[in-house]
Amino acid sequence: MAVGPLSQDELDDIYAFAVDLGRKAGDLLMSRVEQRISGGEGNSQSFEEKDSSVDIVTQTDEDVEVFIRNALQAKYPSHRFLGEETYAKGQSRDYLIDEQPTWCIDPLDGTVNYTHLFPMFCISIGFIVQHRPVIGVIYAPFQDQLFSSCIGRGAWLNEKRQLPLIHKPSIPPMPANAPSGCVFSCEWGKDRRDIPDGNMSRKIESFMNMAAELGSRGGKGGMVHGMRSLGSATLDLAFTAMGSFDIWWEGGCWEWDVAAGIAILLEAGGLVTTANPPENPDSAPIPDVRLGSRLYLAIRPAGPSLTESGRESQERTVREVWRRVRHLEYNRPGA
Amino acid sequence: MAVGPLSQDELDDIYAFAVDLGRKAGDLLMSRVEQRISGGEGNSQSFEEKDSSVDIVTQTDEDVEVFIRNALQAKYPSHRFLGEETYAKGQSRDYLIDEQPTWCIDPLDGTVNYTHLFPMFCISIGFIVQHRPVIGVIYAPFQDQLFSSCIGRGAWLNEKRQLPLIHKPSIPPMPANAPSGCVFSCEWGKDRRDIPDGNMSRKIESFMNMAAELGSRGGKGGMVHGMRSLGSATLDLAFTAMGSFDIWWEGGCWEWDVAAGIAILLEAGGLVTTANPPENPDSAPIPDVRLGSRLYLAIRPAGPSLTESGRESQERTVREVWRRVRHLEYNRPGA
Numbered sequence: 001m002a003v004g005p006l007s008q009d010e011l012d013d014i015y016a017f018a019v020d021l022g023r024k025a026g027d028l029l030m031s032r033v034e035q036r037i038s039g040g041e042g043n044s045q046s047f048e049e050k051d052s053s054v055d056i057v058t059q060t061d062e063d064v065e066v067f068i069r070n071a072l073q074a075k076y077p078s079h080r081f082l083g084e085e086t087y088a089k090g091q092s093r094d095y096l097i098d099e100q101p102t103w104c105i106d107p108l109d110g111t112v113n114y115t116h117l118f119p120m121f122c123i124s125i126g127f128i129v130q131h132r133p134v135i136g137v138i139y140a141p142f143q144d145q146l147f148s149s150c151i152g153r154g155a156w157l158n159e160k161r162q163l164p165l166i167h168k169p170s171i172p173p174m175p176a177n178a179p180s181g182c183v184f185s186c187e188w189g190k191d192r193r194d195i196p197d198g199n200m201s202r203k204i205e206s207f208m209n210m211a212a213e214l215g216s217r218g219g220k221g222g223m224v225h226g227m228r229s230l231g232s233a234t235l236d237l238a239f240t241a242m243g244s245f246d247i248w249w250e251g252g253c254w255e256w257d258v259a260a261g262i263a264i265l266l267e268a269g270g271l272v273t274t275a276n277p278p279e280n281p282d283s284a285p286i287p288d289v290r291l292g293s294r295l296y297l298a299i300r301p302a303g304p305s306l307t308e309s310g311r312e313s314q315e316r317t318v319r320e321v322w323r324r325v326r327h328l329e330y331n332r333p334g335a
Numbered sequence: 336m337a338v339g340p341l342s343q344d345e346l347d348d349i350y351a352f353a354v355d356l357g358r359k360a361g362d363l364l365m366s367r368v369e370q371r372i373s374g375g376e377g378n379s380q381s382f383e384e385k386d387s388s389v390d391i392v393t394q395t396d397e398d399v400e401v402f403i404r405n406a407l408q409a410k411y412p413s414h415r416f417l418g419e420e421t422y423a424k425g426q427s428r429d430y431l432i433d434e435q436p437t438w439c440i441d442p443l444d445g446t447v448n449y450t451h452l453f454p455m456f457c458i459s460i461g462f463i464v465q466h467r468p469v470i471g472v473i474y475a476p477f478q479d480q481l482f483s484s485c486i487g488r489g490a491w492l493n494e495k496r497q498l499p500l501i502h503k504p505s506i507p508p509m510p511a512n513a514p515s516g517c518v519f520s521c522e523w524g525k526d527r528r529d530i531p532d533g534n535m536s537r538k539i540e541s542f543m544n545m546a547a548e549l550g551s552r553g554g555k556g557g558m559v560h561g562m563r564s565l566g567s568a569t570l571d572l573a574f575t576a577m578g579s580f581d582i583w584w585e586g587g588c589w590e591w592d593v594a595a596g597i598a599i600l601l602e603a604g605g606l607v608t609t610a611n612p613p614e615n616p617d618s619a620p621i622p623d624v625r626l627g628s629r630l631y632l633a634i635r636p637a638g639p640s641l642t643e644s645g646r647e648s649q650e651r652t653v654r655e656v657w658r659r660v661r662h663l664e665y666n667r668p669g670a
Contacts, residue, residue, distance in 0.1 A: 036501060037496065037500050037501060037503075038503060039503030039504050112518065112560050112561040113518075113561070113579075115560075116518045116560070116561075116578070116579050116580070116581070117500050117501065117577070117578065117579050118518065118563070118574060118577075118579035118580065119579070143478045143480070145478070161372065165372050165452050166371060166372060166452065168372075168373065168374035169374050183447065183448075183451045183453065183566075187562075188546050188561075188562040192546055192547050192548045192551075192556075192558055193548055193551075194543075194547040194548055194551030194552055194556060200546070200547065204539070204543060208539060211523050211527055211535070212527050212529040212535065213527045213528055213529055216527075216528075216529030217529055221527075221529060223527060225447050225450075225451070226447040226448070226451075226523075226566045227522075227523040227564055227566075228453070228564050228565065228566055229562055229563055229564040230563065230565075231518075231561045231562075231563055239453060242452070242453075243451070243452065244448075244451050244452050244453035244454070245451070245453065246451070
């Protein structure tokens with residue numbers, strides 16, 4: 001499949017380079033983990049003094065981003081580059097991605113997990129053409145899990161298991177009474193202001209609706225099969241592409257958190273739209289995700305049942321989620 | 336270290352057998368995963384029909400338990416055996432473990448994760464002497480993570496990394512303003528009744544207290560660094576022993592969910608007590624955990640700071656958690 005100026009052959013080459021780069025960046029990240037474990041680089045201070053802990057993360061973040069940026073700029077000097085660290089140092093909070101082939105990178109997603117050495121941290125490398133994430137590489141080096149995809153080539157775990165994991169003889173449909181029966185992935189996030197209608201309050205109300213028994217909460221009780229919070233938006237998306245999570249709902253992420261994950265999820269057959277419910281959740285159109293929107297709702301790949309196509313069951317699930325969640329306030333210019 | 340009738344040499348032999356058994360049981364579990372991925376055993380039905388999904392889990396649960404029980408009874412015919420499946424089929428809900436050497440087994444912890452093929456499922460093998468879990472083996476085969484310990488021999492990840500992960504030059508103390516700075520591990524659980532003072536409401540109120548910004552919620556806002564829900568009590572404990580999670584708080588688990596994890600956490604230097612706050616959380620004694628209590632609060636291993644011993648910082652953290660959490664209602668006879 002050609003995308004914009006790029007042929008499938010060119011995309012295949014870029015994909016192979018991105019996978020190799022993800023693994024090498026993961027090795028760099030793990031070398032920092034080994035230093036911390038073996039008693040180097042400020043380890044015992046890492047939990048004691050906040051500043052030192054922040055330094056450990058910032059230095060690693062920056063070093064991994066420079067490593068990835070240098071490799072990409074040497075190999076593909078004409079491609080644009082957007083990295084979390086580079087962006088964070090700039091003044092603008094505009095959405096900067098345009099039609100051009102652009103790399104969108106998070107050198108270290110799940111920074112709290114990395115600080116505490118909980119293995120759910122990863123490198124995220126997305127490649128975007130004409131606003132569409134077409135290649136994604138997510139590598140969680142501590143557990144050696146590499147999720148990857150290239151448009152037209154499928155989505156993969158460690159380059160050998162096709163995603164979603166269960167796809168033969170067919171991908172399971174969404175449950176008939178979703179969100180019941182679903183694993184729901186969500187994060188508490190950094191906005192912890194305890195104000196009556198703030199983002200945290202709205203999130204928790206939404207979580208409670210999804211969790212509570214059927215028929216409760218004025219009909220909003222969704223009785224999901226499980227609630228999961230990993231602390232990494234990138235890995236949430238990867239596990240949704242894998243089929244492990246049925247639904248992921250989030251506000252506040254940036255494009256580098258989700259670019260690779262969206263590429264992988266779409267290639268696996270998932271659906272991504274906006275987190276914020278429209279006025280008429282039962283009938284409103286289901287828009288394609290806007291990468292810079294900071295509001296995301298992802299549904300896992302789904303196959304047909306006797307009565308529905310896979311897409312129909314995903315859209316039904318989107319509407320059932322929209323009925324139960326609150327509008328979140330995350331705005332930005334230019335998205 | 337001798338424990339009851341068992342010398343350290345005997346414990347070492349039992350430990351080696353348990354580690355090997357955990358790996359073999361994990362291989363059996365993964366063979367079932369491979370069958371589901373490759374299109375065998377009722378895969379596409381697993382999400383469509385609840386009964387079929389339950390069957391997949393129950394059959395695997397039973398087969399793995401039989402495998403483990405047979406191996407243990409052949410090798411150690413004089414030891415007692417308590418397994419989740421065996422227990423669940425009995426009539427009694429009493430706590431059955433006494434002074435005798437007893438194996439306490441969960442053949443598959445994280446059954447919802449297993450159903451959905453989210454990798455956070457595991458085998459849990461605990462060995463208890465005189466009411467004390469002295470050997471623990473937890474194996475998560477999808478990600479090949481084996482947590483293990485034997486009293487007097489340390490706690491380990493994959494038999495090569497000592498737990499907690501950061502222990503040189505010393506184990507980090509608990510944060511000075513814990514629970515702020517801590518990763519808090521908690522689960523929504525199966526009791527989703529939406530009643531004003533039910534377990535779910537009490538849990539969510541407790542979660543909100545731990546998460547909200549400092550100074551909010553009448554001083555209860557704990558501003559933890561992160562909230563994590565994995566869907567496996569056993570792995571929650573394993574990651575607390577690893578130092579990845581600082582605090583784990585839970586009600587409703589059974590002894591097979593936690594026996595191995597408690598052995599590993601204690602050997603790594605952690606503290607385990609009851610989830611339910613006493614009347615005077617600031618001054619009440621901090622009791623040792625009762626294995627059958629179904630109420631658990633675990634604090635990660637902690638080293639000394641300039642002003643406190645590691646134990647003092649753990650106890651301070653227990654009291655800060657008790658100030659913020661509600662009493663949960665999980666009772667049983669004989670515990």
